[in-house]
Structure formats: structure tokens, C-alpha cells
Amino acid sequence: xxxxxxxxxxxxxxxxxxxxxxxxxxxxxxxxxxxxxxxxxxxxxxxxxxxxxxxxxxxxxxxxxxxxxxxxxxxxxxxxxxxxxxxxxxxxxxxxxxxxxxxxxxxxxxxxxxxxxxxxxxxxxxxxxxxxxxxxxxxxxxxxxxxxxxxxxxxxxxxxxxxxxxxxxxxxxxxxxxxxxxxxxxxxxxxxxxxxxxxxxxxxxxxxxxxxxxxxxxxxxxxxxxxxxxxxxxxxxxxxxxxxxxxxxxxxxxxxxxxxxxxxxxxxxxxxxxxxxxxxxxxxxxxxxxxxxxxxxxxxxxxxxxxxxxxxxxxxxxxxxxxxxxxxxxxxxxxxxxxxxxxxxxxxxxxxxxxxxxxxxxxxxxxxxxxxxxxxxxxxxxxxxxxxxxxxxxxxxx
Amino acid sequence: xxxxxxxxxxxxxxxxxxxxxxxxxxxxxxxxxxxxxxxxxxxxxxxxxxxxxxxxxxxxxxxxxxxxxxxxxxxxxxxxxxxxxxxxxxxxxxxxxxxxxxxxxxxxxxxxxxxxxxxxxxxxxxxxxxxxxxxxxxxxxxxxxxxxxxxxxxxxxxxxxxxxxxxxxxxxxxxxxxxxxxxxxxxxxxxxxxxxxxxxxxxxxxxxxxxxxxxxxxxxxxxxxxxxxxxxxxxxxxxxxxxxxxxxxxxxxxxxxxxxxxxxxxxxxxxxxxxxxxxxxxxxxxxxxxxxxxxxxxxxxxxxxxxxxxxxxxxxxxxxxxxxxxxxxxxxxxxxxxxxxxxxxxxxxxxxxxxxxxxxxxxxxxxxxxxxx
Ligand SMILES: Cc1cc2nc3c(=O)[nH]c(=O)nc-3n(C[C@H](O)[C@H](O)[C@H](O)COP(=O)(O)OP(=O)(O)OC[C@H]3O[C@@H](n4cnc5c(N)ncnc54)[C@H](O)[C@@H]3O)c2cc1C
Numbered sequence: 133x134x135x136x137x138x139x140x141x142x143x144x145x146x147x148x149x150x151x152x153x154x155x156x157x158x159x160x161x162x163x164x165x166x167x168x169x170x171x172x173x174x175x176x177x178x179x180x181x182x183x184x185x186x187x188x189x190x191x192x193x194x195x196x197x198x199x200x201x202x203x204x205x206x207x208x209x210x211x212x213x214x215x216x217x218x219x220x221x222x223x224x225x226x227x228x229x230x231x232x233x234x235x236x237x238x239x240x241x242x243x244x245x246x247x248x249x250x251x252x253x254x255x256x257x258x259x260x261x262x263x264x265x266x267x268x269x270x271x272x273x274x275x276x277x278x279x280x281x282x283x284x285x286x287x288x289x290x291x292x293x294x295x296x297x298x299x300x301x302x303x304x305x306x307x308x309x310x311x312x313x314x315x316x317x318x319x320x321x322x323x324x325x326x327x328x329x330x331x332x333x334x335x336x337x338x339x340x341x342x343x344x345x346x347x348x349x350x351x352x353x354x355x356x357x358x359x360x361x362x363x364x365x366x367x368x369x370x371x372x373x374x375x376x377x378x379x380x381x382x383x384x385x386x387x388x389x390x391x392x393x394x395x396x397x398x399x400x401x402x403x404x405x406x407x408x409x410x411x412x413x414x415x416x417x418x419x420x421x422x423x424x425x426x427x428x429x430x431x432x433x434x435x436x437x438x439x440x441x442x443x444x445x446x447x448x449x450x451x452x453x454x455x456x457x458x459x460x461x462x463x464x465x466x467x468x469x470x471x472x473x474x475x476x477x478x479x480x481x482x483x484x485x486x487x488x489x490x491x492x493x494x495x496x497x498x499x500x501x502x503x504x505x506x507x508x509x510x511x512x513x514x515x516x517x518x519x520x521x522x523x524x525x526x527x528x529x530x
Numbered sequence: 531x532x533x534x535x536x537x538x539x540x541x542x543x544x545x546x547x548x549x550x551x552x553x554x555x556x557x558x559x560x561x562x563x564x565x566x567x568x569x570x571x572x573x574x575x576x577x578x579x580x581x582x583x584x585x586x587x588x589x590x591x592x593x594x595x596x597x598x599x600x601x602x603x604x605x606x607x608x609x610x611x612x613x614x615x616x617x618x619x620x621x622x623x624x625x626x627x628x629x630x631x632x633x634x635x636x637x638x639x640x641x642x643x644x645x646x647x648x649x650x651x652x653x654x655x656x657x658x659x660x661x662x663x664x665x666x667x668x669x670x671x672x673x674x675x676x677x678x679x680x681x682x683x684x685x686x687x688x689x690x691x692x693x694x695x696x697x698x699x700x701x702x703x704x705x706x707x708x709x710x711x712x713x714x715x716x717x718x719x720x721x722x723x724x725x726x727x728x729x730x731x732x733x734x735x736x737x738x739x740x741x742x743x744x745x746x747x748x749x750x751x752x753x754x755x756x757x758x759x760x761x762x763x764x765x766x767x768x769x770x771x772x773x774x775x776x777x778x779x780x781x782x783x784x785x786x787x788x789x790x791x792x793x794x795x796x797x798x799x800x801x802x803x804x805x806x807x808x809x810x811x812x813x814x815x816x817x818x819x820x821x822x823x824x825x826x827x828x829x830x831x832x833x834x835x836x837x838x839x840x841x842x843x844x845x846x847x848x849x850x851x852x853x854x855x856x857x858x859x860x861x862x863x864x865x866x867x868x869x870x871x872x873x874x875x876x877x878x879x880x881x882x883x884x885x886x887x888x889x890x891x892x893x894x895x896x897x898x899x900x901x902x903x
Contacts, residue, residue, distance in 0.1 A: 507869050
């Protein structure tokens with residue numbers, strides 16, 4: 133057993149740091165280190181920058197334009213990027229669709245779509261959930277009916293993240309209404325500019341239009357844009373979920389938030405002393421910092437041992453639950469550092485978020501918006517209740 | 531021992547219910563938040579017509595003098611509907627302050643107008659760094675040739691943008707030690723600057739800066755006001771607990787209803803035991819919050835000052851923790867609907883968040899309580 137990074141791993145980390153020092157735009161970095169969310173333009177620009185450096189998708193195999201990095205180095209990359217204040221890379225193309233296309237897509241699809249994900253030319257969104265199909269995804273109703281060389285799609289998707297900016301959607305549709313729910317689903321790639329699609333952004337708690345309702349009315353999708361076999365979509369969707377665990381814990385983002393918490397708590401005082409000097413508060417920060425270390429080591433252990441596991445494990449669910457809880461808890465403490473100053477509020481502009489002109493500490497509105505926004509972490513991507521069901525099921529039934 | 535409301539208090543509750551039913555549709559709070567004033571003047575007149583603005587006006591001025599329990603009863607109902615009119619700010623805090631501390635002329639000048647809904651007053655006391663303590667004031671007042679000169683800042687004063695009268699606390703450094711004093715200040719006086727904004731729960735508030743504000747000696751209300759002002763602040767805290775309890779109760783009901791209706795995996799999600807247990811925990815928080823809200827109001831009726839401070843802090847801790855737990859779990863159990871701003875849950879969540887932070891946040895009260903052990 134050796135829990136240290138290898139010399140080569142550390143070299144990689146240093147290379148990433150040098151790159152970030154040189155290439156991460158100062159305005160983006162400033163925003164993210166101040167606890168504000170990344171704007172849409174931050175995300176686009178960063179993907180272009182990474183791509184230009186050959187790092188558009190470090191996790192992908194080399195034959196598809198990636199670096200074929202080990203899991204541990206992927207972890208280091210995400211940790212360094214996040215703590216330096218880099219925006220997230222959009223997960224929909226890179227982490228979700230990409231691996232599915234590599235495994236199940238045909239060469240035409242791979243050659244057309246993968247390079248455009250890498251470069252950031254295509255913004256992808258995920259069209260799974262529907263008003264009536266959230267946790268119970270297999271009950272989805274959006275239907276696709278074959279008509280010559282096209283599917284004709286009708287239905288409605290819900291809670292679609294940032295789909296208002298998307299060029300493409302990967303989408304689960306029902307192609308066989310008579311089969312068992314999981315058997316009659318297909319996996320389609322849909323051009324968001326197709327006639328018959330309407331998109332309505334809706335605001336989250338913090339006022340940001342981060343999700344969308346999307347309607348399909350006789351939208352024609354070429355059969356060539358189906359991934360894999362008809363009615364096998366559920367298999368691909370499950371494959372996709374199982375391949376998105378390296379970063380599911382969100383260690384890097386949590387580390388950035390923890391550093392922010394310590395900064396803010398050292399600056400803001402209540403009752404005449406800095407919050408970080410308040411023994412009660414300090415103990416709570418310490419508790420969270422410890423939990424975060426446990427999360428990081430657990431994450432590293434699980435991803436290191438992943439390849440040697442033969443049976444399915446509840447690892448991803450454990451990481452998702454604790455990762456979301458820790459991020460949410462940090463956002464709560466951040467809010468508490470400023471007491472009543474958390475209440476003046478203004479929505480943040482989506483393109484390039486900036487602290488609104490409100491009285492009080494500059495961080496205040498960002499902290500409140502952040503607390504509100506992060507309530508989503510325990511709901512999306514399989515709610516924490518569903519993750520607990522999965523863990524219990526694996527413990528008891530296998 | 532008796533935990534029930536009197537007939538009179540029950541009637542007040544009915545009046546508040548009627549008002550809320552007539553004036554607040556499903557979306558009343560949100561519609562008002564979108565207007566320039568942030569509240570409805572028409573509804574405010576209705577409050578007056580039903581006598582609710584006279585709740586804390588003494589009988590000799592034609593008021594109801596309903597006391598902390600009557601206030602609890604009304605605020606509970608207002609909290610259920612997330613009422614945004616300045617009831618707590620003007621009809622509880624400021625009205626009580628004038629009734630207790632105003633000179634006969636000030637009482638005659640303001641109480642009838644406040645009760646009639648013709649004027650709104652707010653108490654500007656807290657300075658953003660602690661809790662609702664009468665002596666915690668950094669704003670200073672200095673005597674200067676028969677006038678007072680005030681300098682300082684007040685933070686997050688709810689409903690200040692709507693106010694016709696500000697009741698501003700300041701410290702006077704007398705040879706015998708510092709005293710807290712209260713001043714009646716017209717919001718448009720030279721030297722007063724309001725920076726207004728919307729709060730996270732969709733209400734209106736302002737930071738107020740006072741710079742070389744000159745006031746006639748008649749602007750001072752009472753003399754050394756510490757004890758009376760503390761009693762007013764305590765009643766405000768108790769009223770906030772009552773409002774919060776109302777919001778908690780409604781949100782609990784919304785969650786029960788939603789989980790009975792929402793179907794996933796072929797059954798209402800209320801059938802899942804994990805969610806049943808969560809709702810049982812929410813209900814437990816709610817019942818503790820109810821008890822402590824009653825305790826807070828009762829202490830305002832009868833408690834002696836030291837014991838009252840501890841009891842109010844205990845109440846705020848329990849109510850604040852209930853606000854956080856019930857708020858977060860209601861969102862969680864609504865899934866995507868919980869985080870979507872269009873649906874009601876998010877409004878309750880944000881109101882509960884504001885309640886946690888106002889009148890001293892949970893951690894502040896925990897620390898104060900610890901100091902009393
Ligand atoms: C901000 C945000 C972004 C999203 N982005 C996307 C996206 O880009 N693409 C996409 O397809 N989807 C997206 N989603 C949808 C997300 O995956 C769903 O919200 C999630 O699956 C929960 O579904 P639901 O909202 O319908 O809640 P429901 O499934 O109705 O759940 C309500 C509550 O019941 C609980 N529950 C449900 N079933 C059980 C059970 N069996 N046992 C115990 N408890 C249960 C849940 O945990 C939850 O607390 C997003 C959601 C959010 C909030």
C-alpha cells in the first residue's frame with residue numbers, strides 16, 4: 133500500500149499548474165474564486181483554450197483526441213483546475229455522450245461528433261427527464277415513430293440543464309410502447325435547430341435560468357442519428373451513468389469552496405471577532421474539512437480499485453451522496469459567516485456573473501445565490517434517496 | 531396551564547384568515563414582490579379596516595392592546611400565506627416602540643395614523659453584526675446646542691423604503707456611561723440616506739446611513755430606553771417566530787399533499803418509507819417550533835428580563851433549525867419542482883431562510899444561550 137502520488141503523477145500535476153497559471157483568464161478565475169458561478173461565456177472560452185492546448189478531453193483515449201490519462205491523473209487534473217478557479221467543462225458531451233459514442237456509435241457518428249465535442253463547437257444537452265419521469269426514468273413517454281428514413285418525435289422533456297444554449301441533445305425516446313418500459317427505449321441525437329422544437333427556460337431558486345422545458349412537435353430526426361440498436365437505449369443510458377464517476381464526488385469544487393469559506397470567515401466578523409476565531413464556528417469548519425479529506429481519499433481509493441472490481445459496487449452512489457452533502461454543508465457555513473448580510477439579494481447575470489451592487493460585503497449576494505443553487509445537488513443525477521436505495525439494494529440483495 | 535387561544539384571539543385569527551383568503555390568491559406574495567412597492571397598499575387598507583393594525587395600540591388610543599399572544603395568533607396566519615405587507619415592521623415593532631416610549635404628543639401624532647394604515651413606521655436598530663440587543667448600538671448621538679446630531683449605519687431594515695417614519699436607535703455617551711436612545715426621524719431629513727434593495731425572500735429593505743443628521747430635541751423618544759426597547763425587540767422576535775411557524779406549517783402541508791399526489795414507479799411517492807420517515811422528522815421539528823413559539827410569546831407577557839433572553843434565544847434556535855430542516859427537506863421531497871422558482875415551495879424556502887437570519891441568526895442565539903448557562 134502506498135497512498136502517495138507517484139513522481140510521474142506529481143510531474144503531471146505541476147504541468148497542469150503551469151498551464152493554469154499561463155492560460156486561465158484572470159476574469160474567470162476572479163469570479164470563481166470569489167464564489168460566483170461560471171458564466172456561459174467562461175465555459176465556452178475555457179473549452180476552446182483547453183482544446184488549443186490539446187487538453188480538450190484529457191480522459192478520452194488518444195485515438196479520439198484525448199490523453200488517455202489514468203484515473204488518478206484525471207482526478208489531479210480536475211482538482212487543480214477547480215482549485216485554481218477554472219470553470220467546469222460541460223459534462224454532457226465530454227463525460228456522458230462521448231464514452232457512449234466511442235462504445236456504441238458507428239464510425240460516421242464518431243468521426244462527426246467526437247471532434248466537435250472536443251473543440252467545443254457543439255454544446256450538448258441531456259434529454260432524459262420528463263415531467264412524469266424523474267426518478268422513475270424508465271416511464272418516459274416522449275415517442276418516436278419511424279417514418280421512412282426519419283423518426284418523428286413528439287413529447288416533452290423537463291429540467292434540461294442549459295439546453296437553451298445547446299446545439300444538440302442526446303435524448304431517450306420510446307420506440308416500442310408495447311414492450312416492457314426499459315425495453316422500448318432508443319437513444320437519439322437531435323439537432324436543436326430542428327423545426328418543431330420549442331425551449332422554455334425556467335429559473336431555479338436563485339433566479340438563474342439554468343434548466344429548460346423542451347417540447348417536440350413532429351420533430352423529424354434522421355435514423356442515422358440513432359445510436360446503436362433500436363430499443364436498446366436503456367443499455368446505453370445505463371452505461372453512460374456508470375462511466376461518470378471519477379468526478380461525481382466533486383472533490384475539486386468542494387476544495388475551492390472550502391478555501392473560499394476560510395477566506396470569508398477570516399474577513400467577516402460578527403460580535404466583534406472574525407468568524408473563524410469563534411470556537412463554535414471553527415469547529416464546524418474543521419469537521420467539514422475532515423469530511424472532505426475522507427471524501428477525497430475514498431474517491432481516490434474507489435477509482436484506483438475500479439478496474440479490479442468484477443461485480444457492480446455502490447461506490448458511485450456513496451461518492452454522489454457524500455459529495456453533494458459536503459458541498460451543500462460548505463455553502464451553508466459560507467452563508468452563516470455573514471449573518472443577516474445574506475439577505476440583500478439580486479439575481480446574477482448569466483453571461484458573466486458579477487457581484488451585484490448591494491450594501492455590505494461584496495461576497496454576500498454570491499454566497500446566498502450559491503446556497504440556493506446548490507440545493508439541486510441532492511436532487512439531480514439520481515436523487516440521494518435513489519442513491520441510498522441503490523446502496524441498500526446492493527448490500528442486501530447480492 | 532393552558533396552551534389554547536382565547537375566544538378573542540381566535541377571532542383575531544379568523545379576521546387575519548379572512549384577509550388572507552380575500553387578498554392573497556395562490557400567488558399573492560409573488561405578485562406583490564414584482565411591484566415597485568413590494569407590497570399592496572390596498573391590502574394594507576384592508577388590514578386597517580379589519581382592525582389588525584390596531585392590534586398593538588393601547589386601549590386609551592382606541593387600540594386592541596392584544597398583547598404578545600394576540601400578535602402570535604395573527605402573525606401565524608400571515609406567515610402561512612407569506613404576507614409581505616409591513617405588519618411585523620410597522621404594526622408590531624414600531625407601534626409598540628411608540629406606544630411604550632413616545633411622548634404623549636408623539637403617541638397622539640402617530641398611533642391613530644398607524645392604526646388607520648395612513649402611515650408606516652419602522653424601527654431601525656440592528657447594525658448587521660449580532661442580534662436584537664437594545665444596548666448593541668454603534669450609531670452615536672451627540673448633543674449640540676439644543677439639537678441632536680446622529681452618525682452611523684443601520685442594516686437590513688425591513689420595509690424602510692415604505693416608511694413615513696424611522697425610529698432610529700443611537701448611543702449617547704453620558705458621563706454616567708453609555709445609554710441607548712431612540713429618535714423619531716423623517717426619512718427625507720437631510721443626513722439620512724436609504725439604500726433600498728430586494729431581499730432574498732422578495733421583500734423590500736434598506737441599509738440606512740445617518741451622516742451629521744441634526745434633530746430637534748423633541749425628536750428624542752423617552753430617556754434611557756434600554757429596558758423598554760429590549761421588550762419591544764423581544765416581542766418582535768416572538769412575532770417573527772410566529773410568522774415562521776405559520777410558514778413551516780403550510781410548507782409541511784404542501785409536502786404531505788405533493789407526495790400523496792406525485793406518482794413515480796407506479797405509486798404515490800408518499801408510499802416510500804424513506805420519505806415517510808423524513809416527513810415524520812419534519813413534523814417533529816414543526817411541533818418543537820410550535821412549542822417554543824408559544825414559549826417566546828408567553829415570556830413576552832410575563833417573563834423577567836434575564837430568563838426571557840434565554841428563553842427567546844432557545845426559541846429562535848429551535849425555530850431556526852426547524853426552518854432549515856423543514857425548508858431543505860420540503861425542497862428535496864419535491865424533487866425538481868422544489869428548486870424551480872415558479873412553484874410555491876421555493877418561496878417558502880426563501881422566507882424560512884430569511885427568518886433564520888433575522889433578529890439574530892441561529893448561531894448567534896446559541897452563543898448567547900451558552901453564555902447564560
Ligand atoms: C437543476 C437540475 C438540473 C437537471 N438537469 C437535467 C438534465 O440536464 N437532463 C435531464 O434529463 N434531467 C435533468 N434533471 C432532472 C433530474 O434528474 C430529476 O430532477 C431527478 O431525477 C428527480 O426527478 P424529479 O424531479 O421528477 O423528482 P421525483 O422523482 O418526483 O422525486 C421526488 C422525491 O421523491 C423521492 N423518490 C422518488 N422515488 C423514490 C423511491 N423509490 N424511494 C425513495 N424516494 C424516492 C426523490 O428522491 C425526491 O426526493 C435536472 C434536475 C435539476 C433539479
